[in-house]
Amino acid sequence: MPRSTMQTSSSEELIHALEDRPAPGPALLAAVQHVLACFIAIVTPTLVIAGILGLDRQLPYLLSMGLMVSGVGTFLQARRPWGIGAGMICLQGTSFSFLGAITAAGLLVKSRGGSPDDMLAMIFGLCFFGAFVEIVLSRFLHQLRRIFTPLVTGVVITIIGMSLIPVGMTSLGGGEGADNFGDPGYLGVGALTLLIIVILGQARNPWLRLSAIAIALIIGTAVAWLTGLTRFTTLEAQPLISLPIPFRYGFDFEWSVFLPIAMIYLITAIESVGDLTANCLISRQPIEGPRYIERISGGVLGDGVNSMLAAVFNTFPNTTFSQNNGVIQLSGVASRHVGQYVGAILVVLGLFPVLGAVLSQIPPPVLGGALLVMFGSVAAAGIRILARVTLDRRSLTIMAVSFGVGLGVASQPAIFEQLPAMVKVLLSSSISAGGLVAMVLNLLLPDHTVREQAASKAEAGRSTT
Incomplete structure (x- = not known):
């Protein structure tokens, strides 16, 4: 599909603009980089919730469903059927924002003598109805143009990037709870990963720029392994395939614990507006006017629909991730068709859990080096919007x-x-x-x-x- 006039004149830094259709090879390579950048962030909230609530038996299935729903949600955001989605590469993943409210609801059920399945039935029932807060709000975003001005969205995007940078620094030092946190070897391999991304990101060769993150992660992981900084852990026994079963653990609801979850859906909608605006800016799309409002309304609607699907298929609420904005900027690929590849890869990882277990072997310092660049890119996108104010x-x-x-x-x-x-x-x-x-x-x-x-x-x- 030919590029629009606006994209042709302002997309010099993009290898593939929003409506371009890259060949399968470059598209798959770009998609893999999005998955590598966001995989750990997608599965971590589920690991935390399962650890607090004692869901060891349910954990493998919950992880598989989390990846699968993230894939379906990412596909919907890119494809935008019936106006559901932003029509951009908006990678969906399990939200960290709900951890406190979800674990509180689960512990309440547990204190009454409820089983793990009872806890999950309550959590997914609450999250199912909470998703309608975001769905309804998305239909009124066009009336909130006085609120979501470039000044407000620029501030929100900048804070998103700056607040995420400590996550990258924690990974760079070896990860949360590492015995030898800040080991010079960890810092060295993380710095190497970051340096490779920076150098390849400036390359004139489109293939090098396109694959900068993947190459950096592979080299960083190899160096960490060869120098003894990390060891590949033995993969635990994984089921051959995980199939989605609607409301596998039942369905429950209680008003007393619903309000906090409903409020968090409102807050995540505000965060998503910031992430979607940054995506528009990096993808060379308008950040004001009717087209912009239509795009972010569809994106917030996509968040709500995907969170509803998450509750139906036994995983926790989804939201639009910030990391993929950094990947778009570094790789120069904004084509929404790549988002469909990302969605397909995540669905396959969910269907076949052993593939996800292999990806989880990337050492935290290596991932931290990449995350610092990506989160910094998000903050820079916010500053870029503020520069227009x-x-x-x-x-x-x-x-x-x-x-x-x-x-x-x-x-x-x-x-x-x-x-x-x-x-x-x-x-x-x-x-x-x-x-x-x-x-x-x-x-x-x-x-x-x-x-x-x-x-x-x-x-x-x-x-x-």
Whole structure:
């Protein structure tokens, strides 16, 4: 399909623009890099929830369903059937935001003598109905244009990138709980991975740039293994195939624990708007106007539908990941058709669990080196949006307060522990705290620039008459 005029003129850094159809080889290579960048993040929330709730017996199936639903959701976001999805490479994965509320609901059932299956029945019932919060909200985003301005979305995207950078640093040091955290060998192999991505990302050869992340991860893993920094663990026995069974563990619901989960769906919708806006910017799509609103409305709707599917097929809520925005920028491939390849690969990994177990062998320091570049790219995309905003006193005030609150929460996450539960849920994430402050200030502080522009237009109209 030919590129549009806008893409031709502004897509010089892209090897394949949004509507391009790359040949199967380059498309598969680009898709594999998205999977490598996001695989650990997709499975980690499930591992944490299972560990807290004691779901050892259910864990293999939960992991398989998480990968499979992520694949279906990614496919829907790229394909955009019936307006469901953003029509871009929007990799879907299990959200970290729900960990607290989900484990609280499971522990409540457990305290009453409920079995692991009873806990999962309650969790998936709550998440199923909670998904409708996001689905309904997506239908009204066009009426919220005063809230989701470039200033607000730029702030949110920048905070998303900055708040994720510590995750990359933790992996670079060896991972959470590593005995020899910060070992010079870990830092060296992570730095090597990062350096390879940077060098190949600047290459003129499209194939080198296209495969920069995959090559860096392979070389980094090989060096870590050859130098004895890591050892490949023995793969545990995995089922040959995992088939999705709707509501395999039953279905339950309770109002007393529903509200926190519903509120988190609202917060993740705000985060998704930021991620989708960054994706639009990197993919050389408009970040204002009707086309932009239509795209992010479809993306948030896709998040809600995918989270509903996740509850039906026994996994936890999905959201749009930030990592893939960095992959798009580094690889130069924004083609939404690559998103369909990503979805297919994730479905296969879910169907055949042993394949996912092999991918989990990438050492944390190697992955950390790649994540630092990708998360940094997300923050840079936010700064790029803010650079287009008129940086007057009002804008700088909103940015200063929002960054102060958002990054302050990131540095002291326990600061709101003594506040009421609902307030704590709203402000527990640096992204939601900073984003909410930006939205409120954007509505409350008078925008003299808009008024002056309106007055100038009116004056010009009177002069013409």
